[in-house]
Amino acid sequence: MDSSSSSEPRAVCLVSGGMDSAVALAHARAAGFATFALTVAYGQRHVCELDAAARVARALGAREQRVVSVDLRALGGSALTDELAVPKDRAGHEIGRGVPTTYVPARNTVFLAIALGYAEVVGARAIFLGINAIDYSGYPDCRPEFLAAFQKLATLATAAGAERGEPLELHAPLVLLSKREIVLRGRELGVDFALTHSCYDPQLRGERWLSCGRCDACQLRLEGFRAAGLVDPLEYA
């Protein structure tokens, strides 16, 4: 499905399997980058996220996809990687009130650091990631100030930046968008949302993974589709 040519500038795109990173990947492609998809396996509990990331990378024409494992479980400290229950039906209490319990310490810093390494290897001077306004209301490492600081660091950290002064550009095309706007943008860009996965607590029904419809991620996703006047193509339990 690679539709890129060798003369195009290269971008590393963080692809999680979720809808936001899928839309960010489609953005990079539409902006004329040859895309190199990076999926960081950080101790997610559900292999279906990794499967979704591979499907998304293939469908959206990434030149290649690499999966890098980092065992952030060894650090503990989050409901997403610890063996703790994921908070549910608590949208009114949980979303938008300080740092959520699903926060993985320094997750975006770790992801971007690995993306920086990948960018060096493939000669990319751009990194795309799908963080957005919903995220940065709760997670400190999703805010624009953080992104600006990382871009500065990345330029100093790399051989290309250190030796030839080439800046490394960090693109977060969804950073000011709501979930509703992300859904609409994805539709414009031809993203097949049926390939993506958002649920923190999916359930196996036969051979298919169904989304729970109740965790924060499902609630945000469903609300985004509702607000956009569209139907989420995923199956819910």
Added chain:
Amino acid sequence: MDSSSSSEPRAVCLVSGGMDSAVALAHARAAGFATFALTVAYGQRHVCELDAAARVARALGAREQRVVSVDLRALGGSALTDELAVPKDRAGHEIGRGVPTTYVPARNTVFLAIALGYAEVVGARAIFLGINAIDYSGYPDCRPEFLAAFQKLATLATAAGAERGEPLELHAPLVLLSKREIVLRGRELGVDFALTHSCYDPQLRGERWLSCGRCDACQLRLEGFRAAGLVDPLEYA
């Protein structure tokens, strides 16, 4: 061997098993920090580095040690993690001439990002690392500008920094030291260099790992001991 009390400030110390990080860990302890040793297993080819890291953390009184695996081999791009030969007997050609081939893309950025996550989990507001003048002559992500940029990023990236404005301090106590000075500093601080490991290409003799004495790491180490007028306690092949 934990000699720290609960009232001491906490520091995460990156401990690789090499002599530099051992001296940095001893520095943190001498400065009054309760130390939390972090070893990043990034696809090193030799388990003896990880063994050395555990020995060093224990001997120098770390409160705990965590080992986090990150598979940087999935990115390729370095003689240290690829299945390539390590450059040898090329000190005159290799050391101090631009970025060495043993450079692992974005390695320090990845290590510091993981250290930042660990610091958040244990409530540390300081990170120690053992990079030094020898390193930053060749590796872009060892330079003081890089460290300053990371400290700024780290403060913005964390919940404590974002919510309560608490800075995260990055300490690189060896940053201006030569290998000779590191050897002398380590001796002052009581570091047992026999516990450390530096060689990129060790050889198994019976049940003991011997250092090759020829790779860049061995040459720098041996030269440091020679210049300090001391004998390296390690066994060489």
